[in-house]
Amino acid sequence: SEIFAEAMPQAVIQLLILIGGGRGCEKCTTPSVVTALASSCFVLALWCTIITLEGKKNGMGFVEYVTVVFQGSFNFVEMLPAIERGTPSGIKVNWTAYKFSDEGPGHVAKALNAPSCRLELLKISKYTIKDLDRYGCRFLGGSIAQSENHIEIIVSRLENEIIALFDKYDVDQGKSLDFEEFVHLCLDIKQNMREPCLRSDVFMIYEELADSVQHEVWQLDLQVKIKGSLEYIGLLDYKLPLQHAYETGDLGLMSFLMAAEYDKYSDDHLAEFEWCVSNAITSGKIREALCLCEHKGVPLVVRMESGRNLMACDDDGKSDPYVRVSIFDQQQVTNYRKQTLNPNWEEDLLFIIPFEFMERILHVEEYSNEFEEKKDGDGFLYGGGRGGDQGGTQRGVSFAAIDVDSHVVTGLSMPAYTQKAIQEDLKKQYNQDFEFQVAGSQADIASAMASGQPGLMKRATTDPSAQSSGQILSDEAAHSNANKSHFGNKSGKLSIRFRVFDHDIDDDDDFMGSYKSKIVMKDDTSNYHQKMITHKLQNNQQEEDFDCGVISYRIYLNAVQIFQNHELHYIDKDIEDRPIELFHTEVKDAQPVQMADVFQM
Numbered sequence: 001s002e003i004f005a006e007a008m009p010q011a012v013i014q015l016l017i018l019i020g021g022g023r024g025c026e027k028c029t030t031p032s033v034v035t036a037l038a039s040s041c042f043v044l045a046l047w048c049t050i051i052t053l054e055g056k057k058n059g060m061g062f063v064e065y066v067t068v069v070f071q072g073s074f075n076f077v078e079m080l081p082a083i084e085r086g087t088p089s090g091i092k093v094n095w096t097a098y099k100f101s102d103e104g105p106g107h108v109a110k111a112l113n114a115p116s117c118r119l120e121l122l123k124i125s126k127y128t129i130k131d132l133d134r135y136g137c138r139f140l141g142g143s144i145a146q147s148e149n150h151i152e153i154i155v156s157r158l159e160n161e162i163i164a165l166f167d168k169y170d171v172d173q174g175k176s177l178d179f180e181e182f183v184h185l186c187l188d189i190k191q192n193m194r195e196p197c198l199r200s201d202v203f204m205i206y207e208e209l210a211d212s213v214q215h216e217v218w219q220l221d222l223q224v225k226i227k228g229s230l231e232y233i234g235l236l237d238y239k240l241p242l243q244h245a246y247e248t249g250d251l252g253l254m255s256f257l258m259a260a261e262y263d264k265y266s267d268d269h270l271a272e273f274e275w276c277v278s279n280a281i282t283s284g285k286i287r288e289a290l291c292l293c294e295h296k297g298v299p300l301v302v303r304m305e306s307g308r309n310l311m312a313c314d315d316d317g318k319s320d321p322y323v324r325v326s327i328f329d330q331q332q333v334t335n336y337r338k339q340t341l342n343p344n345w346e347e348d349l350l351f352i353i354p355f356e357f358m359e360r361i362l363h364v365e366e367y368s369n370e371f372e373e374k375k376d377g378d379g380f381l382y383g384g385g386r387g388g389d390q391g392g393t394q395r396g397v398s399f400a401a402i403d404v405d406s407h408v409v410t411g412l413s414m415p416a417y418t419q420k421a422i423q424e425d426l427k428k429q430y431n432q433d434f435e436f437q438v439a440g441s442q443a444d445i446a447s448a449m450a451s452g453q454p455g456l457m458k459r460a461t462t463d464p465s466a467q468s469s470g471q472i473l474s475d476e477a478a479h480s481n482a483n484k485s486h487f488g489n490k491s492g493k494l495s496i497r498f499r500v501f502d503h504d505i506d507d508d509d510d511f512m513g514s515y516k517s518k519i520v521m522k523d524d525t526s527n528y529h530q531k532m533i534t535h536k537l538q539n540n541q542q543e544e545d546f547d548c549g550v551i552s553y554r555i556y557l558n559a560v561q562i563f564q565n566h567e568l569h570y571i572d573k574d575i576e577d578r579p580i581e582l583f584h585t586e587v588k589d590a591q592p593v594q595m596a597d598v599f600q601m
Contacts, residue, residue, distance in 0.1 A: 007047065011040035059087040077107050086116035092230040096125040096156045105136050109143035117147065121230065123154045123237070129252055134572065137252040138294075141259030153260055155241035155253070157189075159226050162236065165189065166219050176216040182206050186235060205234045242269070246276040246288055251571065254291050278348045282529075284580035286562045291571050297354040298563045300327075301556040302496065304334050304345040305532065310549035311539070312341060313502035313510040320503035321512060323551065327351045327496050336503035341549070353560075361494050361521050362564050402426070402434075409436045493518040498551060500537060513537025513548035517555075521564075525557035529580070 014037040018030070048062070055065030059082030068076050078098045082090030111117060122144070129137050144151050169185045170177060177185060186202045209217045209225070226236050238244050242262055245253035263273035273292065280289035281301045293299045302325050313319045321343050322336035330351050337343035353361075401410045407430075409422060419436045426434045496517045502510040515535045519525065533555070537548035558580075562570050 007040050007043040011037060011044060014040060057089050058082050059085045059090055077104050077111075080107055080111050083108075083117055083119050084111035084114045086114075086118040091118050092121040093119065094123045094228060094230055095128050096123055097127070097159075097227045099127055099130055100132055100136070100140070102132070102136060105132065105140040105143065108140060112143050112147040112151075117149065119147070119149055119151055121152045121154065123156055123230070125156045125158055126250065126253060127158060129256060132252060134252050134255045134291075137256040138259045141256040145259060145261040151260075152265070153241075153257070153262065154232050155238045155244070155257075156226055156229075157236055157238065159223055162222055162226065163219065166222065170219075175219045176214070178216055179206055182217055189235065201234060208233070209235070240272055242272050242292075243276055246280065246285075246292070249288065251287070251291050254288065255294070258292055258295060274350050277352075278350045281350075281556045281559055282348060282580060284558065284578050286559050286577050287571055287575075289559050290563065290568060293352050294568060294571070297352045298358050299350060299352050299559050302327075302332070302349045302351065303529075303554040303556070304347050304349060305552040305554065306342070306344045306346070307500065307551045308342050308549055309547065310341045310343070310500065310537075311502075311512045311542075311546075313504075313512060314339075319510075319512065321500055322503055324499045324501065325349050325351075325496065326499070327494070328353065328357055358560075358563065361492060362560075404430065407432050407434045409434050411436065411438065492521045494521055494557075496555070498535075498537075498553070500548075500551065511539065511541065513539040515551065519555070519557070521560070524561065526561040527558075529554045529556040529558065 014033055018033045018037060051065050051069060052062050055062055058065065058079055060068070064081075077100075078095065079090065079093045083093060084090070112119065129140065132140065144153070165185050165188055166175075166177065167173075169181045169188070171181060183202055186205070206217065209221060211218060211221070222236065225233060229236065242254065242257050244250075245257060258273075263270050277289055277292050277299050278301055280286070280292065281299055282303070289299050304323050304325070307321055307323075310319060310321050316339075318339040319341060320336045320338050321340070323334045323345065325332050325334075330353075332349035332351065334345045334347045334349065337345065402408075403410070409419075409426065411419070411422070423434050423436055426432075496519070497514065498517070499514040500512040502512055504510060515537055517533070517535070519528070531554070532552055534550050534552045536550050539546065539548045542548065566573060566575075
């Protein structure tokens with residue numbers, strides 16, 4: 001911009017001197033002025049060409065981009081006009097060499113919401129979000145997730161990281177690598193990230209990056225590809241970016257990827273996310289675990305260790321046992337172990353408890369008062385209010401409100417099976433399908449009822465002055481669903497159900513036994529994982545004194561305890577996590593694939 005701004009007045013002055021015949025400038029000869037003017041015009045022409053090409057690349061015309069140049073490019077986000085206007089150069093964008101300022105994410109959000117936006121792929125690096133705080137990273141990722149287009153995110157390695165490794169393995173210091181040197185560089189990169197590295201993969205990357213003359217990989221070529229490539233390149237880009245962010249403790253990159261819903265891209269991304277969270281919980285990295293689950297809930301891990309003397313279900317006196325573990329409406333399953341009655345599962349099962357469920361099991365006194373069960377003569381389930389009316393009758397608060405005319409159920413957040421049970425119960429009574437809508441809180445239901453508009457949602461109540469619209473939910477359905485969703489949970493206990501089955505390929509799996517654990521959440525659970533818990537299984541399908549065997553497990557509630565003490569503020573607090581060194585065992589069929597020898601096929 002400085003060269004372009006200086007060349008313009010220089011050319012004008014030189015032209016005036018030439019037209020005036022050199023008057024006022026004794027040392028200016030015609031040849032020297034013509035030469036200087038030609039030089040200035042060449043510079044202007046060169047920079048006009050560059051500005052035209054750069055402007056077109058950024059989706060802007062010449063005049064628009066000249067304005068940006070004259071302003072010194074302040075607050076200008078590279079490639080953003082192309083993204084907003086949906087030009088061909090705005091479909092795939094490389095931002096690895098661009099660094100956002102604080103205002104950048106806001107401009108990006110505006111561009112991504114434009115109707116003409118066609119962005120499909122975005123490459124970034126740690127440098128891109130280096131100056132953003134965690135909230136800025138989260139906002140940027142959220143803007144990408146809310147875009148109508150599915151935007152693929154690729155995280156590239158830093159240029160200086162590649163150059164440092166290049167210099168390390170460039171034995172002859174020729175700024176190029178032959179195949180043997182390139183293999184060692186790939187091994188170093190992949191081993192540090194515990195990414196898979198096979199000879200076939202290395203050969204394909206080498207063929208892609210090597211020149212066709214000397215058949216070597218040049219450092220300059222790698223630098224150009226890092227800044228300009230618009231596709232995934234195995235050596236230059238992270239195969240497991242979320243794992244890299246977790247292992248390096250980069251909260252900003254983790255917040256960005258999770259806000260962008262990285263875990264929803266594919267099953268592989270989901271497996272990467274689950275491994276990171278499980279590893280964080282079992283190794284005591286609670287800050288990283290809460291950061292990864294910030295938009296979901298609070299994570300806990302159930303480690304299924306083993307079973308002993310389990311029930312034989314096959315004709316040969318053996319079983320193929322596996323365990324289903326349930327918490328609220330979530331269920332996780334271990335792999336089955338073949339032909340054994342004494343299986344060693346040694347698997348970590350991850351559960352992420354939604355925040356509204358955490359309120360029910362942690363803030364016990366407040367919650368139990370708010371949802372105290374009260375049953376009136378009409379057969380409804382009520383939640384007791386905090387105060388009574390003048391007559392001393394406690395005003396009831398329903399957990400679901402029904403608009404019979406519009407066939408709509410409005411209730412507090414509850415598991416899917418609870419919603420379905422309510423809808424089925426109403427369909428039996430009214431022979432109509434009811435739509436379920438989730439209210440933010442019981443206050444939202446009460447506020448809607450207070451307006452008194454015709455046809456508004458009606459609710460059951462213990463207040464005799466209120467008019468009920470008749471039986472909305474049967475007593476049996478109300479109580480069963482309230483128990484399942486833990487409404488009215490006064491005990492402050494977390495219930496975890498273990499069910500053991502025998503895997504059968506040709507027939508239904510046989511039930512082998514179950515156990516239900518209840519953990520008092522008022523107690524300090526930060527070290528709950530230190531004790532191995534062993535319990536005897538029960539099976540009501542067998543005789544009362546039948547021995548179904550025992551199961552052993554550990555439960556990691558350290559993140560739950562931290563959330564109870566600090567909530568999500570812990571992520572940004574200057575508090576050091578306490579690492580867990582005990583009980584660290586290998587997680588089977590859950591951890592990303594380990595490094596393979598580069599010379600093995």
